[in-house]
Amino acid sequence: NAGVTQTPKFQVLKTGQSMTLQCAQDMNHEYMSWYRQDPGMGLRLIHYSVGAGITDQGEVPNGYNVSRSTTEDFPLRLLSAAPSQTSVYFCASSYSGGRTSSYNSPLHFGNGTRLTVT
Amino acid sequence: AQTVTQSQPEMSVQEAETVTLSCTYDTSESDYYLFWYKQPPSRQMILVIRQEAYKQQNATENRFSVNFQKAAKSFSLKISDSQLGDAAMYFCAYRSAGAQKLVFGQGTRLTINP
Numbered sequence: 001n002a003g004v005t006q007t008p009k010f011q012v013l014k015t016g017q018s019m020t021l022q023c024a025q026d027m028n029h030e031y032m033s034w035y036r037q038d039p040g041m042g043l044r045l046i047h048y049s050v051g052a053g054i055t056d057q058g059e060v061p062n063g064y065n066v067s068r069s070t071t072e073d074f075p076l077r078l079l080s081a082a083p084s085q086t087s088v089y090f091c092a093s094s095y096s097g098g099r100t101s102s103y104n105s106p107l108h109f110g111n112g113t114r115l116t117v118t
Numbered sequence: 119a120q121t122v123t124q125s126q127p128e129m130s131v132q133e134a135e136t137v138t139l140s141c142t143y144d145t146s147e148s149d150y151y152l153f154w155y156k157q158p159p160s161r162q163m164i165l166v167i168r169q170e171a172y173k174q175q176n177a178t179e180n181r182f183s184v185n186f187q188k189a190a191k192s193f194s195l196k197i198s199d200s201q202l203g204d205a206a207m208y209f210c211a212y213r214s215a216g217a218q219k220l221v222f223g224q225g226t227r228l229t230i231n232p
Contacts, residue, residue, distance in 0.1 A: 031218040033218070033219070037224075040220035040224055040225060042122075042124075042209055042223050042224045042225050042227075043209065043220070043222040044222070045219055045220070045221075048218070048219060050218075053221070058219070088161065090163065091222075092163075094218050096218050105131060106153070106161075106165050106168065107161035107165075107218065107220060109162070111160075111162055112161045112162075114161075
């Protein structure tokens with residue numbers, strides 16, 4: 001059982017370049033999300049999805065795009081990378097819906113992608 | 119909007135001793151969940167313990183326990199008999215009932231001294 005798989009693990013970009021961070025889960029989770037982790041700021045929500053075809057913005061969505069064409073995949077796109085996007089990115093998934101689901105289905109995290117924009 | 123605050127950027131403790139990490143949160147909701155996550159140097163996010171707001175009893179998982187004070191909006195983590203493997207960044211997180219979005223605190227880096 002692979003869980004949540006993120007690729008790549010590390011990436012260096014030049015300012016203005018574009019790239020896609022991949023996230024896939026094999027647990028049939030409806031909910032998927034992207035966070036970024038910066039020193040002293042914890043993890044902040046970028047975008048999330050409650051099911052295929054449905055996405056919404058989190059706390060820090062600017063500069064990022066997402067789509068959810070399948071239940072399994074939730075890629076994060078940087079259209080024009082900026083140094084302020086240097087961070088560690090985490091994808092996370094869980095079952096969704098209902099009070100019981102929220103408690104009994106904690107978020108499952110991928111192992112993160114360290115992105116550096118020069 | 120909910121906020122979570124961890125006021126201790128760094129903590130250290132001697133091996134085998136007890137340490138308490140602090141967390142406070144701000145919310146107008148009455149039904150929610152609170153979590154502590156551990157992030158070792160491997161970067162993996164590991165769920166340590168969770169608490170439902172409507173439960174008065176404090177959650178316990180082996181050497182890890184919480185002190186949940188709902189009126190004070192406080193959710194501290196106590197680690198007993200600290201071990202070298204406990205060294206990590208610890209994050210406190212809040213989630214509304216029926217939702218999946220987590221709001222994280224800034225994190226506390228815990229060092230264990232042998």
